[in-house]
Structure formats: structure tokens, C-alpha cells
Amino acid sequence: MSQSREELTTNNARHMWHPMAHPQAMMDSPPDIIAKGKDCIIWDVDGHKMLDGVGGLWSSNLGHSNQGVRDAVIAQMDELPFYNTFRGTTHVRAIELSTQLVELMKPEGVTAVMFSNGGSDAVEGALKIARQYWKVRGQGDRTKFVSLRQGYHGVHFGGMSVNGNSNFRRAYEPLLPGCFHVDTPWTYHNPFGEDNPEKLAELCVNMLEREFVFQGPDTIAAFIAEPVQGAGGVIVPPANYWPLVRALCDKYGILLIADEVVTGFGRTGQMFGTRLWGVNADIWCLAKGISSGYIPLGATAMTAKVTDVFNADKTGMAAVTHGYTYSAHPVAAAAALATIDQLVAQDIPGNAARVGAHLQARLRTFVDKFKVVGDVRGVGLMAGIEMVSDKAKRTPMTRSSDVPARVAKAAYRRGLMVRISGPNLILSPPLIITREEVDFMVDVLEASFTEVEST
Ligand SMILES: Cc1ncc(COP(=O)(O)O)c(C=O)c1O
Incomplete structure (x- = not known):
């Protein structure tokens, strides 16, 4: 039984309860429907291509559709x-x-x-x-x-x-x-x-x-x-x-x-x-x-x-x-x-250490660049960007702020999947990610924060 785009969205909201979500939220703000993955790339059901900054959920360490x-x-x-x-x-x-x-x-x-x-x-x-x-x-x-x-x-x-x-x-x-x-x-x-x-x-x-x-x-x-x-x-x-x-x-x-x-x-x-x-x-x-x-x-x-x-x-x-x-x-x-x-x-942890160090160093520049970025934390290929409403007081953005969701949406549009958890934007890409892909990820985030801060 193959379902149209609209049927998928409606049936998801009607028939499926999601982890950590209010059942009604699925109708008001439908989740992204992921259809395909290869290495660090995923495609949603509309064919939109993205780098998977979430790694499934801290899990797809070898990337998607690994032959072995x-x-x-x-x-x-x-x-x-x-x-x-x-x-x-x-x-x-x-x-x-x-x-x-x-x-x-x-x-x-x-x-x-x-x-x-x-x-x-x-x-x-x-x-x-x-x-x-x-x-x-x-x-x-x-x-x-x-x-x-x-x-x-x-x-x-x-x-x-x-x-x-x-x-x-x-x-x-x-x-x-x-x-x-x-x-x-x-x-x-x-x-x-x-x-x-x-x-x-x-x-x-x-x-x-x-x-x-x-x-x-x-x-x-x-x-x-x-x-x-x-x-x-x-x-x-x-x-x-x-x-x-x-x-x-x-x-x-x-x-x-x-x-x-x-x-x-x-x-x-x-x-x-x-x-x-x-x-x-x-x-x-x-x-x-x-x-x-x-x-x-x-x-x-x-x-x-x-x-x-x-x-x-x-x-x-x-x-x-x-x-x-x-x-x-x-x-x-x-x-x-x-x-x-x-x-x-393939010494995949070694890649995570090398490429991860580059990711961490580039992300840390966000603290000085963006008003809404209070802290950047992480090691290897796990990173968190904490968004704040008052930088001097280190006040994390509350659930009523739409800034984290807007940053995530802007990144999605530009071809990067990220995860928002409270005030934090969390990155945990596949561990096979290359330095070039990390640069793409950081460039997209930079453009997304710039867009959200200027609108
Ligand atoms: C540290 C830690 N422990 C336990 C769990 C639970 O794992 P699962 O969702 O596979 O039950 C998680 C899930 O993210 C986790 O991060």
C-alpha cells in the first residue's frame, strides 16, 4: 500500500504516537519524513537531499546503507x-x-x-x-x-x-x-x-x-x-x-x-x-x-x-x-x-577524533559571532550549541522561543538535518563524515544563524 505525501502526513498524525512528543503536535507541525539514506546523506520523502547531522539518532556511525x-x-x-x-x-x-x-x-x-x-x-x-x-x-x-x-x-x-x-x-x-x-x-x-x-x-x-x-x-x-x-x-x-x-x-x-x-x-x-x-x-x-x-x-x-x-x-x-x-x-x-x-x-574512531577536532574548532567561533549562541560544547563528533536569550546572564532560551526551531528549519532548507533539544542544537553525524562535509555542515549553520538573527 503506497501512500501519497498527504496521506503519509495525515496517517502519521492519526495512527502513530512518537517518542517524546505530544500526539496532537504531529498534526500541527508534522515531522520530517525521511525516505532514503546513503553514507552521510539522507533524502526526505519529497526528494530533498540533506547531510545527516543527527546520524539517525547518535547511532548511524558507519553512515547509511553500508554495504558490509x-x-x-x-x-x-x-x-x-x-x-x-x-x-x-x-x-x-x-x-x-x-x-x-x-x-x-x-x-x-x-x-x-x-x-x-x-x-x-x-x-x-x-x-x-x-x-x-x-x-x-x-x-x-x-x-x-x-x-x-x-x-x-x-x-x-x-x-x-x-x-x-x-x-x-x-x-x-x-x-x-x-x-x-x-x-x-x-x-x-x-x-x-x-x-x-x-x-x-x-x-x-x-x-x-x-x-x-x-x-x-x-x-x-x-x-x-x-x-x-x-x-x-x-x-x-x-x-x-x-x-x-x-x-x-x-x-x-x-x-x-x-x-x-x-x-x-x-x-x-x-x-x-x-x-x-x-x-x-x-x-x-x-x-x-x-x-x-x-x-x-x-x-x-x-x-x-x-x-x-x-x-x-x-x-x-x-x-x-x-x-x-x-x-x-x-x-x-x-x-x-x-x-x-x-x-x-578503518579506524573510524580516529576519523571521529581528527574530523571532530575540526568541527569543534569551527563551531566554537559561533560564540563570538552570534548573539543567540551562548556556548558550544563537545568532543569528537558530538556537539551542542546552546542558544541563550541573555548572553551575559547565560539564560537558556525557553520553550516559548522559536529561535532554535527556526535555525533548524533554515538548516534543513539549506540541506542539513540537525536536532533541537530544548535550547540546544545537537550534532552527531555519522563517524565516516569527511572534513569537507564538516565544512558544509558548519557553513550551513553559519548561514542559518545569520538568517535567523537578521529576521
Ligand atoms: C546515554 C543513553 N542511555 C540510554 C539511552 C536509551 O537508549 P534507547 O533509546 O535505545 O532505549 C540513550 C538514548 O539516547 C542514551 O543517550
């Missing part, structure tokens, strides 16, 4: 489209992918992975494994989680409860009890008036320690954070933050969970975001770039510190009573194997 991933997916469809991995069965691709991930994460000390279907699942798995770890160790009081304001950890009840943005929680409260939030070291907006990044990081780690002590460290299962906060506005912590957090978690024996759903698989210019900071977590949450977004897949990766405790259990408490029909779906696993092969063989 396509071939692997089709071969897997022919060989074995589905089988489960519940106790008693497994399949070849699941074994191959777990082996490949453990090899890839050798520097992280990862010894085993648990598969799921996406980022929220990967977080849920991490939180459940953290609680179970303490029960297996005979410290069942350690059930609480501490996380960061502005953090985003997906939409399941666990992830939502550790999310640091109340907008995502209000409609679904009450949430998981025992979740506590502390300030993130965000130099541009912090209530302490501390603009020195290292000092701010120390202050925030002090407050984290106060929270640990206040709660009672022996009641806390884990601290969870993103190595670079993505959805919260691309907030890059000072370089000393993660090492200080690692030391603090060790001091109190608290597990450290790195949510790498966005940062994993090259986005920051490193294969994993924790490598930026020279520290290891105990548990990693992985999704999105793991399969270049081609087929939904999530993974929770664990170090020997965790797996040794589970493996040594003789009581039965360590049985993993968690998992999904589609955990390690063979087609998703095939997509991930082909993705990781290319990420490594």
Missing part, C-alpha cells in the same frame, strides 16, 4: 533469522559477537556481556546486575543508585529513575525508590559560580562523596553516569572528574556504571568514552553504534570484578533471571559483527 552491514544482515536472514539464547540454547552469531566484544574491550577489562535490544535495556540490565552483585556478595542492603543531574539513561523504570531531567519523569511517577541525583560538573551552568573546570570537578566530587556518606555507602549499589552527557546538552566533564569519581567509588566499594549508549563505538574519538578519561568502569551500557543502528541491539558489559563474583556463587543467587526473547538476536548480532569489523579496520 547490509550483506551481513542479508546473509544472516538467509542462514538463521532468529533463535533464542535462553538457557539451553544459543547460536553462532551470539557467541561470535560476545567473543568479539570481550576482545574489543580487553583494555576495559571486560570478561562477559549480556545482550538486549537497545540502550534502555542495557541500562536496566546494568542496574539489575549491580543489585544482584551485592546480593550474591551477601550485602543485600546495597540497593541504591546515585546519578547525575542532566544525565539521560533511557526510559525504563530503572533508567528513568536515575535520569537527571525531571521532564522525562513527571508523567510516570512514582519511580524506583532509592535513586538520588547530584550536580554534574557543568562549567557553563553551575550554581556555585565556579568556572574553573578542575575546581568545579573537585567540588562536584566532594558533593558526591557527601551524598554517599549521607545515604550510607553500604546502602549504595552503584553510581551511573555518561562519560560525556549527550541528551542533557552535550556536557563534557573536566578531565579530572572521572578519575576522581573512580577513586571515590573505590574508596566506598561502590560499583561504577558507564552509560556509553551514545559515547561507545567511536563517537568521542575514542572507541569508548571512558578511554577519554583514562579510567575503567565496572559495568558498561552499550547500544546505538554497536550495530550502527541498523538493527536494534543493546549490551551490558562487565569486568572480572563482577563476573568473578557471579561465577564463584554456589548458592544459586547468581542465576541471571533477566533477559529478552530477542537478547542477542542473530540478525542484530550479524549487523554488530560487521559494524565492529569496519570500526576497527
Whole structure:
């Protein structure tokens, strides 16, 4: 059944509820309908060609319609489209992918992975494994989680409860009890008036320690954070933050969970975001770039510190009573194997680092050029441009301002897809993007901000 342009718009508004959107908004301001993609380019249903500044949604790391991933997916469809991995069965691709991930994460000390279907699942798995770890160790009081304001950890009840943005929680409260939030070291907006990044990081780690002590460290299962906060506005912590957090978690024996759903698989210019900071977590949450977004897949990766405790259990408490029909779906696993092969063989994180440095440097000039640009943040190929109504006071634009949407529309018209989240314009293009394509992206944004400021 092929539908006309008008039918697509109307039927979308009538029959489909979208993530993070009011159902009625789909009629008043219909979404862009994307029809085709190749490498860094996408076309909408009207044939309008654009550079994909969004990378699907921080996910299409190898770009669109990658031949290697396509071939692997089709071969897997022919060989074995589905089988489960519940106790008693497994399949070849699941074994191959777990082996490949453990090899890839050798520097992280990862010894085993648990598969799921996406980022929220990967977080849920991490939180459940953290609680179970303490029960297996005979410290069942350690059930609480501490996380960061502005953090985003997906939409399941666990992830939502550790999310640091109340907008995502209000409609679904009450949430998981025992979740506590502390300030993130965000130099541009912090209530302490501390603009020195290292000092701010120390202050925030002090407050984290106060929270640990206040709660009672022996009641806390884990601290969870993103190595670079993505959805919260691309907030890059000072370089000393993660090492200080690692030391603090060790001091109190608290597990450290790195949510790498966005940062994993090259986005920051490193294969994993924790490598930026020279520290290891105990548990990693992985999704999105793991399969270049081609087929939904999530993974929770664990170090020997965790797996040794589970493996040594003789009581039965360590049985993993968690998992999904589609955990390690063979087609998703095939997509991930082909993705990781290319990420490594072509040093895609290296490209993200080189081309990303150029992107960051060019974007930072916007702060001086444009009245509405308050801050530009990012690392590698993740960047955020924060729009402000009062630059001196660093007042972010509120939802009532149409400036962010107008900038995005102007960019779209000029051939660039970007994403607006609150006052932030967010860029997360495919990691195969070239320097020339980055220049196009920045030129379009420059023209778009100029247009919006002059009208
Ligand atoms: C850091 C982080 N964790 C978890 C998630 C949830 O992933 P998903 O939307 O695949 O459930 C996201 C999604 O953007 C994310 O950015």
C-alpha cells in the first residue's frame, strides 16, 4: 500500500504516537519524513537531499546503507533469522559477537556481556546486575543508585529513575525508590559560580562523596553516569572528574556504571568514552553504534570484578533471571559483527577524533559571532550549541522561543538535518563524515544563524 505525501502526513498524525512528543503536535507541525539514506546523506520523502547531522539518532556511525552491514544482515536472514539464547540454547552469531566484544574491550577489562535490544535495556540490565552483585556478595542492603543531574539513561523504570531531567519523569511517577541525583560538573551552568573546570570537578566530587556518606555507602549499589552527557546538552566533564569519581567509588566499594549508549563505538574519538578519561568502569551500557543502528541491539558489559563474583556463587543467587526473547538476536548480532569489523579496520574512531577536532574548532567561533549562541560544547563528533536569550546572564532560551526551531528549519532548507533539544542544537553525524562535509555542515549553520538573527 503506497501512500501519497498527504496521506503519509495525515496517517502519521492519526495512527502513530512518537517518542517524546505530544500526539496532537504531529498534526500541527508534522515531522520530517525521511525516505532514503546513503553514507552521510539522507533524502526526505519529497526528494530533498540533506547531510545527516543527527546520524539517525547518535547511532548511524558507519553512515547509511553500508554495504558490509547490509550483506551481513542479508546473509544472516538467509542462514538463521532468529533463535533464542535462553538457557539451553544459543547460536553462532551470539557467541561470535560476545567473543568479539570481550576482545574489543580487553583494555576495559571486560570478561562477559549480556545482550538486549537497545540502550534502555542495557541500562536496566546494568542496574539489575549491580543489585544482584551485592546480593550474591551477601550485602543485600546495597540497593541504591546515585546519578547525575542532566544525565539521560533511557526510559525504563530503572533508567528513568536515575535520569537527571525531571521532564522525562513527571508523567510516570512514582519511580524506583532509592535513586538520588547530584550536580554534574557543568562549567557553563553551575550554581556555585565556579568556572574553573578542575575546581568545579573537585567540588562536584566532594558533593558526591557527601551524598554517599549521607545515604550510607553500604546502602549504595552503584553510581551511573555518561562519560560525556549527550541528551542533557552535550556536557563534557573536566578531565579530572572521572578519575576522581573512580577513586571515590573505590574508596566506598561502590560499583561504577558507564552509560556509553551514545559515547561507545567511536563517537568521542575514542572507541569508548571512558578511554577519554583514562579510567575503567565496572559495568558498561552499550547500544546505538554497536550495530550502527541498523538493527536494534543493546549490551551490558562487565569486568572480572563482577563476573568473578557471579561465577564463584554456589548458592544459586547468581542465576541471571533477566533477559529478552530477542537478547542477542542473530540478525542484530550479524549487523554488530560487521559494524565492529569496519570500526576497527578503518579506524573510524580516529576519523571521529581528527574530523571532530575540526568541527569543534569551527563551531566554537559561533560564540563570538552570534548573539543567540551562548556556548558550544563537545568532543569528537558530538556537539551542542546552546542558544541563550541573555548572553551575559547565560539564560537558556525557553520553550516559548522559536529561535532554535527556526535555525533548524533554515538548516534543513539549506540541506542539513540537525536536532533541537530544548535550547540546544545537537550534532552527531555519522563517524565516516569527511572534513569537507564538516565544512558544509558548519557553513550551513553559519548561514542559518545569520538568517535567523537578521529576521
Ligand atoms: C546515554 C543513553 N542511555 C540510554 C539511552 C536509551 O537508549 P534507547 O533509546 O535505545 O532505549 C540513550 C538514548 O539516547 C542514551 O543517550
